[in-house]
Amino acid sequence: MAVSDNRPYYLNLVKIHLPVTGFVSIFQRISGLLLFFSIPFSVYLLDLSLQNSTGFQQAQSILQTPFVQLVSLILLWSIVHHLVAGIRFLLIDFDIGLEKKPANLFAWLVFLIEAILFVLLCVGIYL
Amino acid sequence: MSSPGLQGLRPWIIQRVSAVFIAVFILYLCLVLVINNPLNESDWSTWVATPYNNILLGLFLIAVLWHAWIGVRDIVLDYVPNVVGRLVVLTLVACTLTGSGLWGFKALFMVFFK
Numbered sequence A: 001m002a003v004s005d006n007r008p009y010y011l012n013l014v015k016i017h018l019p020v021t022g023f024v025s026i027f028q029r030i031s032g033l034l035l036f037f038s039i040p041f042s043v044y045l046l047d048l049s050l051q052n053s054t055g056f057q058q059a060q061s062i063l064q065t066p067f068v069q070l071v072s073l074i075l076l077w078s079i080v081h082h083l084v085a086g087i088r089f090l091l092i093d094f095d096i097g098l099e100k101k102p103a104n105l106f107a108w109l110v111f112l113i114e115a116i117l118f119v120l121l122c123v124g125i126y127l
Numbered sequence B: 001m002s003s004p005g006l007q008g009l010r011p012w013i014i015q016r017v018s019a020v021f022i023a024v025f026i027l028y029l030c031l032v033l034v035i036n037n038p039l040n041e042s043d044w045s046t047w048v049a050t051p052y053n054n055i056l057l058g059l060f061l062i063a064v065l066w067h068a069w070i071g072v073r074d075i076v077l078d079y080v081p082n083v084v085g086r087l088v089v090l091t092l093v094a095c096t097l098t099g100s101g102l103w104g105f106k107a108l109f110m111v112f113f114k
Helices: A020-051 A053-063 A066-093 A100-126 B009-035 B041-049 B051-079 B083-113
Strands: none
Touching (some): A020 A053, A020 A100, A020 B083, A066 B009, B041 B083, B051 B083
16 A cells, blocks of 8 residues: 555545535534434423423523523524425435536525525524 | 445435425424514414424424434444454434433423323
């Protein structure tokens, strides 16, 4: 084996230059994982909000604490990205946007649409 | 077939069918929240106690848990190389999802006994 052969065995996502389609994919995983971690907490809030009026108010005040507000903002982004990028993956299943050029265009479109949706939702929810 | 249900076409299809159901239900939920804004306690529990919505919420819960299981399983299989590690992590994930499911169904069922 040549001495100069120091190719890495594993891909270091920070070191390699990831194409925009790669960012859509890796964010799909990150957002999905974040949403997975939110499931038990969401179910807790659902249960609490349905118990009685005190529980409903408790759930509301939990959602209004600064820390939870920050977490919900991250989760809101996660849902928006997962949804928009998910639609793109479904389109790819139907061979739409499969070639290199349209794939890159669709990936940029995902980020554009999700940014607009995220801002609109933030305005709708917080203002 | 050393690990039935862990690979192949079936989880791939379930992932896509559940994705479409989840997306449509979230749009419905957003619509309901916009119409009933601001949401109060009695409207909320009445909405959840409507049989139609209660069943849809139950199906939504199943779809989310199943979708999450397949997604997290794929991530674990990619990043946890050894068998014991995979078994431990996947067991924790399965327990979390099953527990959340039972808890959620309890909440959806108990709304009829308020």
